[in-house]
Amino acid sequence: MKAVCWEGTRNIQVKTVPDPKILNSRDAIIKITTTAICGSDLHLYGGYNPTMKKGDILGHEFMGEVVELGKDVKSVSIGDRVVVPFTISCGSCFFCNRDLWSLCDNTNPNAWMAEKMMGHSPAGLFGYSHLTGGYAGGQAEYARVPFADVGLFKIPEAVTDEQVIFLTDIFPTGYMAAENCQIQPGDTVAIWGCGPVGQFAIRSAYLLGAEKVIAIDRVPERLQMAQAGGAIPLNYDEVEVGEALKEMTGGRGPDSVMDAVGMEAHGAGLEGFYDRAMQAVKLETDRPNVLRQAIVACRKGGTVSVPGVYTGLVDKMPMGAFMNKGLTMKTGQTHVHKYLRPLLDLIQSGKIDPTFIITHRIPLDEAPHGYDIFQTKKDSCIKIVMKPSMAA
Amino acid sequence: MALESNRSSDAPINQSGAISETERWSSLITGGALVLAGLSQRSLRGALLAIAGGGLAYHGATSNKSLPDQLSEATDNAQTIRVEKTVTIQNCSAETLYRFWRNFENLPKFMKHLKSVTTLSEQRSHWVANAPLGNSVEWDADIRSDIENQLITWASVEGSDVDNSGFVRFSEAPAGRGTEVKVVLEYSVPGGVVTATLAKLFGEEPEQQIGDDLRRFKMLMETGEIVTTEGQPSGA
Numbered sequence: 001m002k003a004v005c006w007e008g009t010r011n012i013q014v015k016t017v018p019d020p021k022i023l024n025s026r027d028a029i030i031k032i033t034t035t036a037i038c039g040s041d042l043h044l045y046g047g048y049n050p051t052m053k054k055g056d057i058l059g060h061e062f063m064g065e066v067v068e069l070g071k072d073v074k075s076v077s078i079g080d081r082v083v084v085p086f087t088i089s090c091g092s093c094f095f096c097n098r099d100l101w102s103l104c105d106n107t108n109p110n111a112w113m114a115e116k117m118m119g120h121s122p123a124g125l126f127g128y129s130h131l132t133g134g135y136a137g138g139q140a141e142y143a144r145v146p147f148a149d150v151g152l153f154k155i156p157e158a159v160t161d162e163q164v165i166f167l168t169d170i171f172p173t174g175y176m177a178a179e180n181c182q183i184q185p186g187d188t189v190a191i192w193g194c195g196p197v198g199q200f201a202i203r204s205a206y207l208l209g210a211e212k213v214i215a216i217d218r219v220p221e222r223l224q225m226a227q228a229g230g231a232i233p234l235n236y237d238e239v240e241v242g243e244a245l246k247e248m249t250g251g252r253g254p255d256s257v258m259d260a261v262g263m264e265a266h267g268a269g270l271e272g273f274y275d276r277a278m279q280a281v282k283l284e285t286d287r288p289n290v291l292r293q294a295i296v297a298c299r300k301g302g303t304v305s306v307p308g309v310y311t312g313l314v315d316k317m318p319m320g321a322f323m324n325k326g327l328t329m330k331t332g333q334t335h336v337h338k339y340l341r342p343l344l345d346l347i348q349s350g351k352i353d354p355t356f357i358i359t360h361r362i363p364l365d366e367a368p369h370g371y372d373i374f375q376t377k378k379d380s381c382i383k384i385v386m387k388p389s390m391a392a
Numbered sequence: 393m394a395l396e397s398n399r400s401s402d403a404p405i406n407q408s409g410a411i412s413e414t415e416r417w418s419s420l421i422t423g424g425a426l427v428l429a430g431l432s433q434r435s436l437r438g439a440l441l442a443i444a445g446g447g448l449a450y451h452g453a454t455s456n457k458s459l460p461d462q463l464s465e466a467t468d469n470a471q472t473i474r475v476e477k478t479v480t481i482q483n484c485s486a487e488t489l490y491r492f493w494r495n496f497e498n499l500p501k502f503m504k505h506l507k508s509v510t511t512l513s514e515q516r517s518h519w520v521a522n523a524p525l526g527n528s529v530e531w532d533a534d535i536r537s538d539i540e541n542q543l544i545t546w547a548s549v550e551g552s553d554v555d556n557s558g559f560v561r562f563s564e565a566p567a568g569r570g571t572e573v574k575v576v577l578e579y580s581v582p583g584g585v586v587t588a589t590l591a592k593l594f595g596e597e598p599e600q601q602i603g604d605d606l607r608r609f610k611m612l613m614e615t616g617e618i619v620t621t622e623g624q625p626s627g628a
Contacts, residue, residue: 135621
């Protein structure tokens with residue numbers, strides 16, 4: 001089959017590799033009909049995760065048709081049309097039992113690696129480095145899905161692939177990030193990053209009752225899309241964000257703030273220079289300038305929601321502000337399994353149409369070009385879906 | 393702590409004193425008081441032998457020394473690797489886990505370095521472990537104590553190439569939060585001859601290997617399978 005392989009920093013190649021096989025009795029094989037490139041794939045593309053290996057198959061947003069089943073799969077049948085959460089969950093452990101699916105105890109075969117770095121291991125993830133299991137991803141023609149009874153969600157024929165593909169990650173991620181803001185009536189939510197997760201977070205915050213959402217970015221088309229979703233756009237190249245946020249919230253500051261950017265934030269000025277220098281000499285793995293800004297901007301007693309991905313260490317955190325203002329931080333990889341069905345209901349009832357996010361549709365063969373324009377934000381790229389069946 | 397308190401007593405181990413010692417050690421282990429801090433300078437194997445009732449001579453042991461002294465001496469002239477790991481297993485009773493573990497032939501299903509374990513009798517089993525370069529090492533082990541649904545202790549028989557011992561303890565976590573499984577294993581090699589081999593056998597970090605073994609046990613018990621990516625495609 002054809003698969004999108006990581007061959008090194010900023011080196012993506014579409015290769016012919018063996019088809020996946022059933023390895024365990026609860027596995028399924030999916031023939032992929034639609035897959036997507038996620039913003040978090042760009043962290044791998046940029047070489048920020050040291051546990052990638054040459055030849056790793058990328059991709060954790062994918063859906064398709066069940067073509068093969070292990071003998072112990074019960075609730076799925078060959079031919080079912082399914083979406084696949086990017087987090088792999090067993091459905092039986094302490095964490096799965098508590099709806100904390102992305103913290104599953106049993107799905108990371110390389111848990112020791114994560115334990116060394118983080119004390120404990122989160123769930124395995126598709127196509128997202130060996131730190132989270134080294135599972136082959138879904139930017140391919142086929143993929144193997146472990147614990148198929150738990151990790152496959154059937155999709156009715158009435159909705160299209162493009163309407164439901166983002167249930168695999170970015171829609172639930174944006175939604176959980178908004179839920180983590182603990183929105184109360186009258187609340188203002190400030191969201192840093194108007195990429196795909198930020199866009200879904202904006203819309204989810206309104207669905208959850210926010211009075212006002214302020215969206216911070218510097219890319220014009222992303223700010224426009226945020227505005228189309230009802231947010232008040234703020235270009236950090238043009239205004240001093242902290243002051244602007246105070247002025248827009250009666251001097252109080254946003255009730256909750258969201259870092260939908262993560263470890264590759266583009267800092268401006270001296271602070272940005274500092275983080276790049278620290279990262280270059282490996283004293284810091286993640287650049288946290290959005291997180292710093294968000295903590296300082298947040299109103300006293302407010303909530304900091306972090307859907308942006310971090311993998312290692314950050315430097316110079318404003319713990320003084322965080323502690324003295326009595327803030328709460330909520331974060332984590334998304335518990336996709338918890339949100340998938342309720343969000344599918346929102347799509348089916350017409351409350352949201354996730355296709356607004358798609359700017360590019362390309363065949364699998366053009367993945368290297370896709371990664372390039374997504375990373376450099378060329379051609380107004382916000383979200384790319386790939387169709388293995390599309391002719392190159 | 394337990395060993396310290398025992399140090400003042402000079403009571404020799406003999407057949408008549410062994411029963412109370414047995415009870416004492418068993419209760420200490422099952423009660424969780426036998427923490428690694430207490431064991432750190434001493435031999436688990438020695439402790440297990442003591443549990444079994446004494447009369448078994450090992451390095452430096454003489455009948456007029458106190459138990460802790462004997463334990464200390466037992467380890468002083470041996471290179472030992474000792475690990476302790478605990479996992480909590482959800483939705484499985486202590487009984488289920490005990491039953492699975494009590495059949496030692498199940499151990500190779502999740503202990504990666506074990507090739508096979510064969511039950512020879514109610515007490516004795518034959519263990520075969522993978523060694524570097526396709527070799528294997530073998531030994532016989534005896535069950536030293538067996539408290540149903542709570543504790544199993546075992547030790548290799550005297551004179552084994554790989555002198556080893558271990559115990560596994562099962563205890564219910566509070567509020568229905570599963571069953572805690574604690575494993576302590578110890579491998580000792582007289583004179584340190586085969587230390588390098590042992591290190592290779594159990595990896596650079598035995599702690600991690602046993603941790604991984606226990607994690608696989610948990611996967612098997614909670615989900616019915618051990619997750620893997622071996623055999624999946626790659627573009628390498």
